[in-house]
Amino acid sequence: MMEPWEENESPVKKFMFVNRKAPYGTVYALESLEVVLISAAFDQDVSLVFVDDGVYQLKKNQSTDGIGMKNFSPTYNALGDYDINKIYIEAESMKERGLTLEDLQELTYEDEDDDWAEKSSINVVSRAELAELMDAQDVVISS
Amino acid sequence: MAMLHIVNKSPFDRSTLDSCLQSSKDGAAVLLIEDAVVAAVNGTSVSAKIADALSSKSVYVLGPDLNARGFQDADMIDGIKSVDYAGFVDLVAENSNVQSWL
Amino acid sequence: MKFTILINEGPYQHQASDSAYQFAKAALEKGHEIFRVFFYNDAVNNATRLSVPPQDDRNVTENWAALAEQHNLDMVVCIAAAQRRGMLDAGEMERQGKDANNIHPAFRISGLGQLVEGGIQSDRLVTFGD
Numbered sequence: 001m002m003e004p005w006e007e008n009e010s011p012v013k014k015f016m017f018v019n020r021k022a023p024y025g026t027v028y029a030l031e032s033l034e035v036v037l038i039s040a041a042f043d044q045d046v047s048l049v050f051v052d053d054g055v056y057q058l059k060k061n062q063s064t065d066g067i068g069m070k071n072f073s074p075t076y077n078a079l080g081d082y083d084i085n086k087i088y089i090e091a092e093s094m095k096e097r098g099l100t101l102e103d104l105q106e107l108t109y110e111d112e113d114d115d116w117a118e119k120s121s122i123n124v125v126s127r128a129e130l131a132e133l134m135d136a137q138d139v140v141i142s143s
Numbered sequence: 144m145a146m147l148h149i150v151n152k153s154p155f156d157r158s159t160l161d162s163c164l165q166s167s168k169d170g171a172a173v174l175l176i177e178d179a180v181v182a183a184v185n186g187t188s189v190s191a192k193i194a195d196a197l198s199s200k201s202v203y204v205l206g207p208d209l210n211a212r213g214f215q216d217a218d219m220i221d222g223i224k225s226v227d228y229a230g231f232v233d234l235v236a237e238n239s240n241v242q243s244w245l
Numbered sequence: 246m247k248f249t250i251l252i253n254e255g256p257y258q259h260q261a262s263d264s265a266y267q268f269a270k271a272a273l274e275k276g277h278e279i280f281r282v283f284f285y286n287d288a289v290n291n292a293t294r295l296s297v298p299p300q301d302d303r304n305v306t307e308n309w310a311a312l313a314e315q316h317n318l319d320m321v322v323c324i325a326a327a328q329r330r331g332m333l334d335a336g337e338m339e340r341q342g343k344d345a346n347n348i349h350p351a352f353r354i355s356g357l358g359q360l361v362e363g364g365i366q367s368d369r370l371v372t373f374g375d
Contacts, residue, residue, distance in 0.1 A: 010365050010366065013364065013365055015361075015364060018242070020159075020162070020244075020245065027286060028245075028253075028286065031285065031286055031325075031326060034325060034357060035285075035357050035360060035361070038356070038357040038358055038360075038361060039361045041358065041361075042358070042361050042362070042365065044361070044364075044365065051162070051166075052158065052162055127165055127166055130166055131166045131167060131168050132168070134146065134166065134242060135145075135146050135168050135171075135240070137240055137242075138240060138364075139240075139364040139365075139370045140240065140241070140242040140243075140370075141251065141360075141364070141370065141372060142242060142243050142244065142245045142372060142374070143245060143253065143286075143374065149371075151260075151261075151264070151373075151374075152375075176264060177260045177261075177264060178260075207267070227271075228267045228268055228270070228271035229271045229274070229275060231268055231271065232268065232271045232272045232275055232277065233275075235248070235369050235371055236246045236277070236368075236369070240369070241369055241370075241371055243371070243372040243373065243374065245253070245372065245374040245375055
């Protein structure tokens with residue numbers, strides 16, 4: 001039974017942002033992150049996926065002075081503060097690229113339901129698990 | 144509850160068709176548009192992969208894109224259905240959600 | 246059914262805008278509603294008022310403008326992406342102290358929130374990109 005103030009609200013939708021490309025070679029990693037941060041204001045059920053070359057977006061130690069571009073990788077650390085804490089990384093994509101979680105940034109959030117305990121936002125999933133997750137989404141925005 | 148997967152790049156150029164076929168569930172619908180339509184043509188090195196996909200998914204090709212690249216329905220792998228833009232719209236509407244593999 | 250269409254590429258360089266246009270046209274002909282067409286990344290370049298393509302080929306911007314006029318479409322250009330790429334309307338020209346503007350009147354500049362809202366309010370969000 002909905003409260004009167006709930007009746008005119010839009011339902012919460014499952015939004016998934018899929019990242020498939022490495023950073024810097026194209027703008028998609030940066031501009032996709034900008035959409036994700038904006039989406040936080042809409043109280044939707046947001047998931048962020050890094051698959052194929054998208055896993056490189058989270059690689060630690062990015063140093064961009066030599067290419068004259070802004071290093072935007074610190075921005076991923078803000079995701080937890082924006083309540084974006086469902087982050088999926090595909091296991092097969094990491095393996096193909098010789099990467100482990102130790103090579104990637106640790107993204108965390110503070111769980112308000114658990115005394116603000118700091119937890120990892122990252123979930124490593126298999127290709128098959130990712131397929132299931134994707135299937136369950138209302139909106140998938142890929143870049 | 145089936146997802147429509149849209150692939151727009153040639154399998155000889157990008158890996159998105161591969162990623163799509165590997166990451167889509169049985170029963171999914173896959174639509175090939177733009178340069179990806181070459182994957183629908185018979186007698187290529189990916190034809191076996193596509194034919195295999197057909198055993199668990201529905202594969203469609205955007206006819207106008209196929210024709211633009213000099214191919215006809217008769218050139219397609221058996222089992223692939225050709226749709227026009229109206230059919231494309233129907234596929235989006237009839238499947239429960241949609242994802243473009245970019 | 247209500248659709249939001251997201252386009253990520255500029256005119257001519259990629260087929261994305263053309264594919265999106267043909268899709269939009271077909272959807273409208275079938276009686277569907279297009280809630281919004283959102284132009285992000287290089288797609289902001291579709292909104293130029295200044296393109297002069299060859300006469301014997303389609304005019305991508307004018308195609309969109311005509312469709313928008315016929316069906317009262319909401320065509321939104323992302324402000325952040327537009328600023329990066331030098332696509333300004335009259336208001337932005339003043340605010341940024343530039344000496345020209347170049348956005349076609351059929352398009353309006355707004356924030357990324359309009360894309361998210363499109364996803365929330367529509368039944369389907371379809372992306373056309375690279």
